[in-house]
Amino acid sequence: MKPNLKVNIGRLKLKNPVLVASGTFGYAEEFSSFIDLKQLGAIVTKTITLRPRQGNLPPRTCETPAGMLNSIGLENPGLRSFLKDKLPRLAAYGVPLIVSISSERDPREFTELARALDKIRSVAAIELNISCPNLGKGTLISQDALATYGVVKEVRKSTKKTLITKLSPNVTSITDIASAAEEAGSDALALINTITGMSIDVASRKPKIAMASGGLSGPAIRPIAVRMVWEVYQKIKIPIIGMGGIIDTDSALEFILAGATAISVGTANFVNPQTTVEIIDGIEDYLKKNKINSLKDLTGSLRC
Amino acid sequence: MIYQTKARIQLNKEINTGYYLCVVKSNEIAKTALPGQFLNIRLTADGSPLLRRPFSIHKVNGRDLEVLYEVVGEGSRIFSQKKPGEYLDVIGPLGNGFSLPTTNDQPRLPLGTQGGQGPTTIIVAGGMGVAPLLYLAEKLAYSLGHMAYSKPLVLIGAKTKNQLLCGKEFKALGCQVKIATDDGSKGFKGRVTDLLKKILPQAISHKPLAIYSCGPRPMLKEICRISNQYDIPAQVSLEEHMACGFGACLGCAVNTIDGYKRVCKDGPVFEAANITWRE
Numbered sequence: 001m002k003p004n005l006k007v008n009i010g011r012l013k014l015k016n017p018v019l020v021a022s023g024t025f026g027y028a029e030e031f032s033s034f035i036d037l038k039q040l041g042a043i044v045t046k047t048i049t050l051r052p053r054q055g056n057l058p059p060r061t062c063e064t065p066a067g068m069l070n071s072i073g074l075e076n077p078g079l080r081s082f083l084k085d086k087l088p089r090l091a092a093y094g095v096p097l098i099v100s101i102s103s104e105r106d107p108r109e110f111t112e113l114a115r116a117l118d119k120i121r122s123v124a125a126i127e128l129n130i131s132c133p134n135l136g137k138g139t140l141i142s143q144d145a146l147a148t149y150g151v152v153k154e155v156r157k158s159t160k161k162t163l164i165t166k167l168s169p170n171v172t173s174i175t176d177i178a179s180a181a182e183e184a185g186s187d188a189l190a191l192i193n194t195i196t197g198m199s200i201d202v203a204s205r206k207p208k209i210a211m212a213s214g215g216l217s218g219p220a221i222r223p224i225a226v227r228m229v230w231e232v233y234q235k236i237k238i239p240i241i242g243m244g245g246i247i248d249t250d251s252a253l254e255f256i257l258a259g260a261t262a263i264s265v266g267t268a269n270f271v272n273p274q275t276t277v278e279i280i281d282g283i284e285d286y287l288k289k290n291k292i293n294s295l296k297d298l299t300g301s302l303r304c
Numbered sequence: 305m306i307y308q309t310k311a312r313i314q315l316n317k318e319i320n321t322g323y324y325l326c327v328v329k330s331n332e333i334a335k336t337a338l339p340g341q342f343l344n345i346r347l348t349a350d351g352s353p354l355l356r357r358p359f360s361i362h363k364v365n366g367r368d369l370e371v372l373y374e375v376v377g378e379g380s381r382i383f384s385q386k387k388p389g390e391y392l393d394v395i396g397p398l399g400n401g402f403s404l405p406t407t408n409d410q411p412r413l414p415l416g417t418q419g420g421q422g423p424t425t426i427i428v429a430g431g432m433g434v435a436p437l438l439y440l441a442e443k444l445a446y447s448l449g450h451m452a453y454s455k456p457l458v459l460i461g462a463k464t465k466n467q468l469l470c471g472k473e474f475k476a477l478g479c480q481v482k483i484a485t486d487d488g489s490k491g492f493k494g495r496v497t498d499l500l501k502k503i504l505p506q507a508i509s510h511k512p513l514a515i516y517s518c519g520p521r522p523m524l525k526e527i528c529r530i531s532n533q534y535d536i537p538a539q540v541s542l543e544e545h546m547a548c549g550f551g552a553c554l555g556c557a558v559n560t561i562d563g564y565k566r567v568c569k570d571g572p573v574f575e576a577a578n579i580t581w582r583e
Contacts, residue, residue: 026552030569033306033550046554054563059515061547066351068547071555075564219351247351270548271346271354272393273308 003287004294005280007041007261009239010162010187012096012125012176013042014262017295018252018280021266022047022100022127022166023072027086028093034273037093039280041262045082045090047100047129050109052078056134062208064199067218067245068267071134071211074102079116091122098164102129104191107151109139111158116157126161128152128186131168132195133215142168142193145180152184164241166190169221169228178232190264192225192234217267219245226258233259233300247275249282256283259300306398306550307332309319310391314368316384322375323469324384331367333396339440340401340541340573343371346393347382358546358568360436360518361397369396372435372469398549399572402440402539405513423457423480426503426512426536428527430461430496430519434469436541437518439518445477451529455479457507461496461519465489497526504534512536518543528576538576542567 003074005016022044028037037043055075061151062069065102089095099117130141130151141147142165152165160184165181167174169192178189194215199208207213225244233240242260246252247268255263268275283295292298311328319325333343344356357379363370375384386392405425406566425444429437435459445455458474461484468490474481483491484499492499496519511534517527531538544556544567551569558567559580565571 024553026554030548030550030552034308051421055554055557058557058559058564059545061545061553062556063353063355063545066354068355070547070555072557075554075557218354267354267547270553271351271356273395273548273550 001293003284004293004296005284005287006017006297009241011162012042012123012162014096014211016041016280017256017262017283018276019098019241019262019264020044020229020269020276021264022129024266024269028090031273035277037095039277040095042096042098042124043090043093044098044127044264045086045100047074047102047132048076048079048082048113049074049102049104050074050079050113051104052081053104056293057210059209059217062199064083064197064216064218065220067216067220069197069199069209069214069216070194070213070219071209073134074132078114082114083120087120087122096124097122098125098127099123099255100127100129100166102132107147108154110151114155114159114161115299118161123161123165124160126155127164127166127190128155129166129193131166133168133170133196133213135196136211140168140170142166142177143171145176148177149180149184152171152181152186156185160185164188164190166193168193169195169224169244174228175231175235178236182236182238186238188239188241188261189232189236190243192221192228192244195221195224217245219247219251221245222251223256229255229260230302232250246279247271249279249286252279252283253286256295256298257302259302261299305336306395308393308395309333311369311393311394313386313388313390315388316386318384320469321466324373324375324391325362326371326373326383326386327365327368328392329367329395330372330394330396333394334364334367334369337361337364337369337397338401339443340436341397341399342436342549342572343369343394343396344398344546345383353379354548356395356549358398358549360541361439362435363439363442395549397414399568400570402516402541402573404443423455423507423512425456426507426515427456427458427479428461428496428500428501428517428519429459429470430517431463431467432525433517433519433523433541434460435518437516438470438473440516441477441479442476443445445479456564457482457503459484459496459499459503461485461499474545496521497523497530500527500530504530514539517541524576525581528579528581531576539573540576540579541573542571542579
């Protein structure tokens with residue numbers, strides 16, 4: 001019997017739990033040469049802001065042990081151009097579309113973006129990126145439980161769409177922030193965003209990326225991400241989309257066992273653009289082998 | 305069309321101290337690859353190093369793709385140890401390559417340029433920058449044959465004699481080749497851009513259609529300046545660290561007069577005049 005891979009994120013019904021992490025999948029078209037996009041559980045867009053952003057000074061990325069640093073700076077064409085130039089094609093793939101949004105200066109921009117997206121049928125859900133480390137700000141919204149509560153609460157009032165809040169790992173207590181987002185009405189949580197890091201070229205004595213520090217991603221951060229998913233899973237009731245260094249079926253299953261309802265592939269999309277579809281097949285095989293009928297039975301089934 | 309494919313290594317050998325030539329077989333990539341495009345090659349399965357490494361397409365030979373590379377870091381060191389018969393996970397052909405002059409460009413030429421009196425195009429290679437230019441020279445030498453112009457003039461620069469690459473291969477295409485070395489151990493003593501400046505006043509009477517170049521950033525900046533001065537359009541191939549290589553991550557940004565562009569997708573070849581050069 002074919003195992004059931006279906007999962008629910010809020011009111012959003014997904015045919016399988018494999019998503020892509022915002023910022024690692026462009027606007028999907030870049031991947032159409034490599035995979036059948038229809039196979040994905042959902043597509044999460046590169047974060048959009050109200051106004052266009054040109055992004056940060058290059059160099060923007062560098063490789064680190066089992067990972068990479070990036071400081072792209074949310075380069076994006078802005079809401080209007082996204083709706084006009086990107087959305088029609090994204091909508092045509094026939095896969096639930098999750099639009100990632102961020103504010104630049106004023107958290108009220110989140111509300112404005114959510115209100116604009118609320119009217120659009122092809123948008124299945126909204127992800128609140130309150131955790132981008134590359135905006136040159138001292139404190140992120142997701143580093144403050146009260147600020148997180150405030151933003152999620154306001155956005156909640158402006159849209160009926162499924163709301164996913166993306167959390168930063170650069171915090172003292174991830175569970176405090178997760179609880180704040182849940183109480184404010186978020187339908188799900190996405191964790192983790194990148195971990196801030198830095199790498200130095202000793203020959204030139206300069207940082208390897210222009211903004212000095214950036215977000216660390218890739219397998220290097222996976223144990224931290226799995227631990228955070230596990231902690232949050234025990235504390236909250238809403239679904240978790242787990243991510244951070246997933247590169248294959250086993251690493252995806254780690255997150256599901258730790259309590260993630262769905263998972264996102266991020267940096268691995270750059271290394272092997274077929275990672276997502278390989279994981280979908282791999283999870284199905286794992287369920288078959290272990291005689292588990294439904295993926296839901298596996299979520300949080302860590303033995304400890 | 306971009307392919308992700310397992311390509312068999314046919315050959316991987318050191319052709320000069322620290323410089324390697326690798327030949328891989330990929331019918332689909334070889335069929336469509338254009339000069340200036342590149343391959344993004346995964347060299348490890350264990351994630352160390354994690355990211356693919358971009359390499360220019362040096363030459364296309366039937367179903368075979370040639371990659372010329374220098375061992376400079378961990379990725380290229382691992383590459384140099386691969387053996388024939390092994391398979392590489394290759395993505396390609398990627399990026400926008402060089403634009404070749406077309407027959408429409410003909411009227412731009414002043415009289416007297418036909419029949420091989422002056423170079424129609426000039427290729428300027430600095431160090432490892434020679435890698436994408438051989439395939440370009442081949443296309444220029446043959447596809448423009450019907451125009452009855454002369455073949456490209458090729459200027460090759462390197463720090464020293466031992467690091468000069470591909471002189472023979474360019475000559476075999478019928479190109480005139482001139483050499484510059486920083487230490488004067490062979491050919492013109494000085495930078496290849498200085499050699500270009502020396503040659504251009506003579507070549508300008510039959511104005512070349514284009515300068516094509518690849519090499520270190522400061523050299524390409526100088527190429528841009530020279531191309532402005534002589535009003536000859538220049539196309540340059542840029543190098544940048546990349547995460548994906550196919551336009552998704554926005555990591556390999558370069559500043560242009562139209563804002564940031566992706567070296568991997570909008571380039572790696574750009575009109576030199578469109579780049580906002582720094583340093």
